Amino acid sequence: MSWYQDESLWEVFYDCMFDQASFDLAKQQCPQILEMVGHPVSNMLDLACGPGRHLLGFASFGIDVTGVDLSGYLLSHAANHFEQEQVAGTLVHSDMLAYEPKQKFDLITNLFTSFGYYPEANDNQKVLNQAYQWLNKGGSLVIDTFGKEQLAHTMEPVHLTEYDNGDLRVERPLLINNMRVFANEWILIRGNEAFRREYQHFVYSAQEMETMLSLAGFEDIRIYGSFEGDEYDLSCERLIAVAQK
């Protein structure tokens, strides 16, 4: 079993990864994404949608939303949010490479570092190839992850995050396999308990991301360092790729 198939990871870390502030932030990011793509969007697909944070945001613009995720646990959270906010949308419990959409989309997203998880490098390329096939002509793919350059620039041997609910998360990150792979260890300290998990995924430079998108068939490829559209450089915190079919 790969680390991302382990439901207990999402269960243990849910409260700190997907707190209310993260839902509020996702709602802010949706109009920023629509502005970045710069064309009308009537339907969208969020690949690896997790608890549906962005689906809720896009639905508030009247967009027909579909989310695919491997975690039944996270999808149950998404379903609860849909019910609470009376959002009509489609949630699909599937590996994103096994998903078979019944329609094409104006926008496909993959957000909050959900790319590069497949241990076989070519499977990550396949995600881009499929997204290209599933887009309408003129539609866009948006990937939000962190970039290899910024990671190498800012990585500390040990990093500590303190959450509003009192949880502490200790991280011990590494760049391994000739800096192709980001390997991290998370230790969550909650009260008197500690939970430890390890994960690893591919991490890409802006140039590598551009090459992969181009191989998938995308033509207009732009890389930003934030949802505000800042330049991608060593001062930024994200790598955001916008690619049009």
Ligand SMILES: C[S@@+](CC[C@H](N)C(=O)[O-])C[C@H]1O[C@@H](n2cnc3c(N)ncnc32)[C@H](O)[C@@H]1O
């Ligand atoms: C860091 S979370 C991000 C969730 C969501 N995009 C967000 O912004 O809240 C990564 C997500 O990727 C999903 N995931 C990982 N591998 C997947 C796969 N092969 N197919 C579908 N979903 C996958 C996980 O279940 C999890 O929901």
